[in-house]
Amino acid sequence: MKKLDRNQIAARVARDIPDGAYVNLGIGLPTLVADHLPKDREIVLHSENGVLGIGPRPAKGMEDEDLINAGKEPVTMLKGGSFFHHADSFGMIRGRHLDYCVLGAFQVSVAGDLASWHTGAPDAIPAVGGAMDLAVGAKNVLVMMEHLTKDGKSKIVERCTYPLTGARCVNRIYTDLAVIDVKADGLHVVDIVEGLGFEDLQQLSGVPLKRAAASKAA
């Protein structure tokens, strides 16, 4: 089996984002998606801290501390970009104006519950940022994560054991092993990596999976 690396997962997510979409990329792994967006599509990136139309990373020495993304990394602006305050920025999110958001996750449940902000460990300092707003607000919530934990447990679960970021909010899951749609009647496998069979994926995941109608999953 050929597991996808982080950039390959990002490229797979990017392939599904259509021309004209308004998109928020969460901090961490999802930020990589920006590097793989097809050049022939006009896609407008939003960041929680009040910006639409984020461009590529600035050249070394050209960083401006007043121009950053939600991960507090320096960015540039595309022509057509705009700035606005935080309440407007989250109005865009909650008000269902964003077409897609891409979030990292600890766990996603069969029902589409998302756990991404807190391990629940007693000494952990919780930090939620904008994830709960994105989870309820974006028209399509895409999750990008490794399929298994470091000790081989499935991150797609019957019921999240970590505290929830949002209930029944995830639309599609992209992992290093598969692409899976979350639908009312369960999980539908859309894509599966080369060399991994549907039954193998089923076994690794430990939750019921269906073959999507037009899936390539063998």
Next chain:
Amino acid sequence: MINKVVASPEAALADVPDGATIMIGGFGNAGMPSALIDALIAQGARDLTVVNNNAGNADAGLAALIAAKRVRKVLCSFPRQADSWHFDKLYRAGEIELELVPQGTLAERIRAAGAGIGAFYTPTAFGTRLAEGKETRRFGDRDYVLETPIYADYALIKADRADRWGNLTYRMTARNFGPIMAAAARCTVVQVRETVALGELDPEEVVTPGIFVKRVVRIAPLRKVA
């Protein structure tokens, strides 16, 4: 005559009492009113409640205020960061209180305070730990959580340009919480890069109208030495 321009950050913050609730603008370092925070540290007010998106980065600004043990409670969305060591230490020692608020709810609670809204329902956090104990209600086919405004005694924010009426423009993503915090506090103090004569700001480009601003201090930006 209206003249909100004050000579120094010290003069602008001289009357901050112990126990005050203070909103501090900025998202990371963008829009962080560092000169005002330094003056607040020097001024000595303690037992403060601070509203900011974060809980301080590295050793300067809000992190220094927290390290000086002036802060009793922080309301923020994202305290834990690679460089939030001052907050982390006090939090683990039980010496600082945290009210964790989802970022959009934080922004809207601040906005509501400035706009005279008594409370509002938001879908954010429904069904999660951060909505526990809160009133919920279903409208149409969605569930919402009741949230209340966050009022402040002071807002310390950073803008780009101001005139003596307190009209403000901002610079890029340094705007972030500035406009909504300015409206939510009884006394808004603004650090600006430049003060200009009345009439020099095009009314079309004013982002925060002077009605929300009490005091303006010009702080010449430090030239960065590479």
